[in-house]
Amino acid sequence: MSEYFTCEEIATRYKVKTLTVWDWIRRKKLSAIKIGRDYRIRQEDIDAFEKGRKTA
Known part of the structure; x- marks a missing residue:
């Protein structure tokens, strides 16, 4: 189970504002599941987000 x-x-993890995370989701840089008015992000989606931004 995820x-x-x-x-x-x-x-908090990335030391950015919550609005920045919402922007990543809105721009489809970070996948999320919308539950009611809130979003939830799976560990697998965080891993893909980090892998997509790796520089070396």
Whole structure:
């Protein structure tokens, strides 16, 4: 079973504002599942997000 994170948790992890995480989701840079008014992000989607931004 996948672990899910909130936008606030992701923002804390990357030291950005929650609005930045929402922008990543809106721009489809980070995949998320919308539950009601909130988003949840799977660990697999975080891994893909990081892999897509790796520089070397």
